[in-house]
Amino acid sequence: MAASPPPIRLPAQLARYTCGRSLVCCQTPWGVYLDGDEPDTIARHLADVGGLAPADARRRVAAALERPGRGLLSLRRRDGGCALLEAHGPERGCSLQRAAGLGALPRTCQTFPRLVTRVGDLVEVAFLLDCPTVARHVVAARGGFAWAELPARDFPYPVGRVAAAAIAWTASRDVPRAELLAWRAAWWAALADAAEARALGPALAALLLRPEAPGARDDAPSALLAWSPAWGGPISDALRRLHASEADLPAPPPASALEEGPSEGALTATLAQNGGALALAASVLLQHAGVHDSRPALDAARGAAWQTLVAAALAARLTDAGLGVDDALVMALSTAAQVARTLPTSHRLGASF
Numbered sequence: 001m002a003a004s005p006p007p008i009r010l011p012a013q014l015a016r017y018t019c020g021r022s023l024v025c026c027q028t029p030w031g032v033y034l035d036g037d038e039p040d041t042i043a044r045h046l047a048d049v050g051g052l053a054p055a056d057a058r059r060r061v062a063a064a065l066e067r068p069g070r071g072l073l074s075l076r077r078r079d080g081g082c083a084l085l086e087a088h089g090p091e092r093g094c095s096l097q098r099a100a101g102l103g104a105l106p107r108t109c110q111t112f113p114r115l116v117t118r119v120g121d122l123v124e125v126a127f128l129l130d131c132p133t134v135a136r137h138v139v140a141a142r143g144g145f146a147w148a149e150l151p152a153r154d155f156p157y158p159v160g161r162v163a164a165a166a167i168a169w170t171a172s173r174d175v176p177r178a179e180l181l182a183w184r185a186a187w188w189a190a191l192a193d194a195a196e197a198r199a200l201g202p203a204l205a206a207l208l209l210r211p212e213a214p215g216a217r218d219d220a221p222s223a224l225l226a227w228s229p230a231w232g233g234p235i236s237d238a239l240r241r242l243h244a245s246e247a248d249l250p251a252p253p254p255a256s257a258l259e260e261g262p263s264e265g266a267l268t269a270t271l272a273q274n275g276g277a278l279a280l281a282a283s284v285l286l287q288h289a290g291v292h293d294s295r296p297a298l299d300a301a302r303g304a305a306w307q308t309l310v311a312a313a314l315a316a317r318l319t320d321a322g323l324g325v326d327d328a329l330v331m332a333l334s335t336a337a338q339v340a341r342t343l344p345t346s347h348r349l350g351a352s353f
């Protein structure tokens with residue numbers, strides 16, 4: 001008898017996530033890279049499910065592809081978005097999915113904003129905060145990071161990665177996976193406790209400076225941020241794209257209003273008053289470390305702390321500019337995720353993550 005498929009474990013606060021059709025993932029700065037077998041798979045779905053003649057299906061796929069570099073294959077872009085995206089009108093959405101279903105999409109598109117990783121006997125799902133729908137769930141949620149389980153039959157998304165039995169802790173040292181998972185759980189508990197005690201800032205400072213020590217607390221998160229005037233442009237661009245994708249999110253302030261970070265008092269107040277949402281955001285990011293992320297775990301943890309501090313600082317600036325708290329948090333979490341992906345490393349503290 002065939003073994004039953006492993007259960008799916010995912011953050012409880014995101015267990016009800018469904019795509020909100022913001023289409024952020026189909027537009028700049030995202031690009032969709034394909035593995036060599038994917039064009040044939042897409043063409044087969046267009047023929048089998050979409051009803052195209054096989055030759056027409058192959059032609060349609062070929063017209064949507066480009067080769068941006070040696071050995072690279074990606075979906076062509078048009079007007080800042082995927083060539084297969086219909087960005088406006090009643091058919092707004094992915095023309096490929098509409099024609100031939102989820103199975104026709106490239107693997108990246110099928111799973112976004114999920115990262116699906118086999119971890120021992122389970123399949124674990126993590127989420128990307130770039131997606132504003134994920135950010136909304138995090139902002140609306142209460143309580144520390146917790147797990148939910150789904151039967152495999154309710155989860156159609158493919159596994160993209162397998163977590164090894166020994167995981168890179170630093171560039172030169174591995175740890176057993178069980179040790180890594182216990183460290184991650186200890187940080188989740190510490191972040192929830194810190195939020196409860198209105199001490200999330202010191203906990204995030206410690207996650208940035210001493211990620212190997214769950215529960216540590218350090219001072220001065222604002223001093224760690226060193227807000228760069230160069231952030232104003234990329235942050236403002238990401239906010240504008242978000243506002244264009246999500247009509248119910250307010251217009252952001254101009255880039256000139258984002259050249260400076262918040263005062264230390266405003267950042268401290270934002271971290272204290274929104275500790276639950278920000279601690280959960282940091283935990284959702286920390287879930288990636290070593291498991292869903294190929295960087296050494298301590299670097300990924302520092303990145304999670306840095307990204308959450310940037311989000312807190314941006315939320316403080318947006319509320320200063322008159323946005324409501326929940327909208328500011330959603331926009332800040334999603335924007336910080338996009339900016340963390342694109343800002344040159346030299347603009348980040350420590351330059352090592």
Ligand code: SF4
Binds near residue numbers: 025027106
């Ligand atoms: S293939 Fe579809 S889902 Fe993927 S980026 Fe293009 S429009 Fe979006």
